[in-house]
Amino acid sequence: MQPLESWGRYPKARQAAVSVHWRTDPLPRVHGSLLPFGQGRSYGDCCLNEGGTLLATSRLDRFIDFDPGRGVLRCEAGVRLGDILAFAVPRGFFLPVLPGTRFVSVGGAIANDIHGKNHFRAGTFGRHVLQLELLRSTGERTVCSPAENAELFAATVAGLGLTGLITWAELQLKPVQGPFIESETVPFRGLDEFFALDADSSQRFEYTVAWIDPRPRGLRGLYFRGDHSARAGKAPPPREPKGFPIDLPGFAVSGPAVAAFNALYYARGRLRTGRKLVRYAPFFFPLDAVGRWNRVYGSQGFLQFQCVVQDRAALGALLERIASSGLRSSLGVLKTFGDVASPGMLSFPRPGATVALDFPNRGAETFALVEALESIVRDAGGALYPAKDARMSPATFAAAYPRAGQFERQVDPAFSSSFWRRVRAA
Numbered sequence: 001m002q003p004l005e006s007w008g009r010y011p012k013a014r015q016a017a018v019s020v021h022w023r024t025d026p027l028p029r030v031h032g033s034l035l036p037f038g039q040g041r042s043y044g045d046c047c048l049n050e051g052g053t054l055l056a057t058s059r060l061d062r063f064i065d066f067d068p069g070r071g072v073l074r075c076e077a078g079v080r081l082g083d084i085l086a087f088a089v090p091r092g093f094f095l096p097v098l099p100g101t102r103f104v105s106v107g108g109a110i111a112n113d114i115h116g117k118n119h120f121r122a123g124t125f126g127r128h129v130l131q132l133e134l135l136r137s138t139g140e141r142t143v144c145s146p147a148e149n150a151e152l153f154a155a156t157v158a159g160l161g162l163t164g165l166i167t168w169a170e171l172q173l174k175p176v177q178g179p180f181i182e183s184e185t186v187p188f189r190g191l192d193e194f195f196a197l198d199a200d201s202s203q204r205f206e207y208t209v210a211w212i213d214p215r216p217r218g219l220r221g222l223y224f225r226g227d228h229s230a231r232a233g234k235a236p237p238p239r240e241p242k243g244f245p246i247d248l249p250g251f252a253v254s255g256p257a258v259a260a261f262n263a264l265y266y267a268r269g270r271l272r273t274g275r276k277l278v279r280y281a282p283f284f285f286p287l288d289a290v291g292r293w294n295r296v297y298g299s300q301g302f303l304q305f306q307c308v309v310q311d312r313a314a315l316g317a318l319l320e321r322i323a324s325s326g327l328r329s330s331l332g333v334l335k336t337f338g339d340v341a342s343p344g345m346l347s348f349p350r351p352g353a354t355v356a357l358d359f360p361n362r363g364a365e366t367f368a369l370v371e372a373l374e375s376i377v378r379d380a381g382g383a384l385y386p387a388k389d390a391r392m393s394p395a396t397f398a399a400a401y402p403r404a405g406q407f408e409r410q411v412d413p414a415f416s417s418s419f420w421r422r423v424r425a426a
């Protein structure tokens with residue numbers, strides 16, 4: 001088995017790995033703690049377990065049952081969301097919540113209670129989980145749902161893999177006419193224009209998200225919005241992308257190179273405004289066109305910073321701090337969360353604006369920037385996203401996740417992670 005790492009490739013962890021082949025298998029007996037591992041699409045250390053053992057779930061990839069009358073799918077937890085779409089779209093169904101990559105497992109989607117471009121309508125992934133089976137280190141298998149073993153269910157959704165191994169889950173899919181999205185791109189400048197566009201678009205469109213470029217000369221961005229098209233038809237499922245062949249040297253993601261890329265991307269977006277009919281994959285997963293694009297950042301990896309804040313002044317301060325840092329980000333995303341309640345005790349989404357940016361790992365310089373951003377978020381009463389985090393302090397975690405104590409009572413004592421030990425350090 002290849003060494004397992006997180007998407008940001010920072011931090012590095014030394015850990016053993018055991019593959020889970022069957023949902024009926026018992027948990028392996030190991031020295032040290034256990035942690036489930038999906039597709040390693042989390043950026044930081046919530047999928048890492050330094051000194052312990054990862055339970056690799058990529059072989060737990062079977063569909064178990066599908067009820068086309070109700071649109072309910074039961075599958076093993078290692079099934080990837082892209083594989084569900086490839087199966088469901090030709091049958092007239094779609095996943096109600098999707099992240100920015102299709103290479104995420106069902107178990108990982110539940111354990112981080114992921115959100116998509118339609119949070120203001122659909123809420124998080126966990127809201128669409130009807131039930132799941134949890135295998136605990138005692139050997140006990142517990143079926144959990146919002147009605148049955150509800151406390152354990154609320155701990156397992158956004159439970160960061162700490163309550164046990166999810167072996168299978170039952171998901172409510174939603175009906176669609178076909179594989180197409182009516183999409184539109186609108187360029188904007190500054191936060192006021194973003195919020196005006198967003199207020200209007202969230203009334204009229206199901207999916208919204210913006211790409212942003214915070215520069216010393218001011219913020220600019222491209223606003224993407226879309227709806228499922230009523231047009232029926234077939235589209236072949238997207239192919240497995242070719243992997244990025246090498247780790248690039250540091251200058252490939254230097255400030256000038258990123259600034260040049262962003263200028264080109266913005267100019268291209270300005271030429272492509274207006275409505276278009278596109279297949280679902282390039283609309284939802286534009287980054288999946290290149291496999292393992294994280295190698296662009298070299299072996300030292302990169303950090304993603306994603307937070308949610310309600311206060312617009314704090315959002316402005318964050319973007320100004322980034323713009324003046326000299327560390328340009330080519331993958332900035334800005335969107336708003338609605339007020340649909342999240343089902344998990346540790347769910348990240350809450351009302352406000354969420355911004356996500358990638359920074360190359362330049363050691364002290366990058367850590368200082370991320371720390372400064374974290375303190376703006378903490379002072380504003382916001383939260384950082386565990387799925388994207390590698391540096392948050394225990395104080396910031398405790399302030400943003402007040403149900404952590406209640407959650408801790410549901411943690412399986414044989415399970416742990418690098419993230420958990422970091423944020424719960426005394």
Ligand SMILES: Cc1cc2nc3c(=O)[nH]c(=O)nc-3n(C[C@H](O)[C@H](O)[C@H](O)COP(=O)(O)OP(=O)(O)OC[C@H]3O[C@@H](n4cnc5c(N)ncnc54)[C@H](O)[C@@H]3O)c2cc1C
Pocket residue numbers: 007035036037038039040041042043046047057077078098099100101103104105106107108109111112113114115116159160161162164165166167287387388417
């Ligand atoms: C390009 C890109 C775009 C992204 N866009 C978004 C986005 O728009 N919205 C969003 O919310 N996230 C987004 N993410 C983050 C991603 O959706 C989450 O990190 C997700 O949890 C990754 O799933 P995974 O299968 O790779 O799990 P891993 O990263 O391997 O693990 C994540 C967590 O799930 C736990 N886990 C995995 N399997 C199980 C199981 N069977 N039982 C119990 N626990 C389990 C692990 O222990 C770990 O704590 C994005 C990531 C990338 C790389």
